[in-house]
Amino acid sequence: MANWIVLLVSFACINLSLSVRELEYSTPQSCKDLKQRFNINQDGLYYLSSPTGVVYQTYCDMTTAGGGWTLVASVHENNLYGKCTTGDRWSSQQGGSPNVPDGDGSWSNTVTFGNAEAATSDDFKNPGYYDITAENVAVWHVPNNERVGRWKLTSFLRYHTESKFLRSYGGNLYNLFKQFPVKYNAGSCPANHGPSVPVVYDVGDASFNHKLFGPHVRGETEPGFITFRAINHEKAAMAICLGVKPKGCNTEHSCIGGGGHFPEASPRQCGDFASFDWDGYGTNAGWSASKQVTEAAVLIFYR
Ligand code: 3S6
Ligand code: CA
Ligand code: CA
Numbered sequence: 001m002a003n004w005i006v007l008l009v010s011f012a013c014i015n016l017s018l019s020v021r022e023l024e025y026s027t028p029q030s031c032k033d034l035k036q037r038f039n040i041n042q043d044g045l046y047y048l049s050s051p052t053g054v055v056y057q058t059y060c061d062m063t064t065a066g067g068g069w070t071l072v073a074s075v076h077e078n079n080l081y082g083k084c085t086t087g088d089r090w091s092s093q094q095g096g097s098p099n100v101p102d103g104d105g106s107w108s109n110t111v112t113f114g115n116a117e118a119a120t121s122d123d124f125k126n127p128g129y130y131d132i133t134a135e136n137v138a139v140w141h142v143p144n145n146e147r148v149g150r151w152k153l154t155s156f157l158r159y160h161t162e163s164k165f166l167r168s169y170g171g172n173l174y175n176l177f178k179q180f181p182v183k184y185n186a187g188s189c190p191a192n193h194g195p196s197v198p199v200v201y202d203v204g205d206a207s208f209n210h211k212l213f214g215p216h217v218r219g220e221t222e223p224g225f226i227t228f229r230a231i232n233h234e235k236a237a238m239a240i241c242l243g244v245k246p247k248g249c250n251t252e253h254s255c256i257g258g259g260g261h262f263p264e265a266s267p268r269q270c271g272d273f274a275s276f277d278w279d280g281y282g283t284n285a286g287w288s289a290s291k292q293v294t295e296a297a298v299l300i301f302y303r
Pocket of ligand 2 (some may be wrong): 075076078079087088089090122123272
């Protein structure tokens with residue numbers, strides 16, 4: 001009897017280890033992999049695996065410009081009046097003091113949060129952000145709280161790079177931001193901005209993109225680019241400028257994410273959407289962004 005139990009238990013163990021191995025070998029590691037190796041061509045939520053075997057669910061855009069785009073992150077502004085408070089995971093949830101110059105550090109650490117299903121209702125970051133080796137980035141602006149099945153339909157601005165620029169920066173944004181830290185006092189404007197990369201529009205165009213920001217912002221930015229790690233007049237750092245290349249140094253009105261300290265009128269410019277409300281919430285006047293862009297999540301894809 002005891003022998004039978006030992007035999008049964010060992011069979012069970014062999015089967016278990018086999019199935020775990022099979023899962024590691026067969027689970028796709030990106031939406032591009034899923035499209036190429038598994039012939040999946042439908043947009044939607046899928047399971048991916050990181051190289052170390054972490055399984056996670058995310059959204060795949062399988063159709064835009066050839067498809068194979070993996071959603072790796074979303075930046076969501078839950079409360080523009082909260083200045084580096086709860087929910088500001090892509091800047092700082094710790095108040096905005098110069099003693100925490102890189103804030104929560106999300107752009108360059110492996111902490112993950114949120115889930116794909118809620119990527120327009122809260123911040124989202126999955127292991128793909130730091131473990132996928134990619135060439136290009138795509139950005140979608142999707143109104144807050146939209147359900148997954150409506151993201152593509154309701155997105156009002158979408159653009160992507162085509163130059164394979166990530167090859168020069170370690171294959172993903174995690175590595176790019178190691179090179180260009182999103183940290184207060186890491187450099188000055190304009191000498192130390194990170195790369196500005198030309199984009200192609202899938203929804204909207206450069207002129208529409210520009211009008212999402214106030215007239216003062218339009219006067220000191222050029223649309224048709226995505227910029228990484230911008231620095232402002234006061235040496236605050238921001239992660240991504242939304243479809244624009246800065247010409248001046250008030251980058252806090254069109255760039256998102258950031259370090260933990262924004263000196264000008266501190267903490268008024270500190271938060272995931274930095275100073276989109278400088279001349280009032282959603283007014284689109286002076287330095288303020290429009291309500292449309294203020295109340296939309298920024299979805300970040302790799303391919
Ligand atoms: C075109 C108006 C310039 O206003 C300045 O910009 C003002 O003096 C500052 O308080 C303000 C901010 O730096 C905008 O980022
Ligand atoms: Ca947030
Ligand atoms: Ca300023």
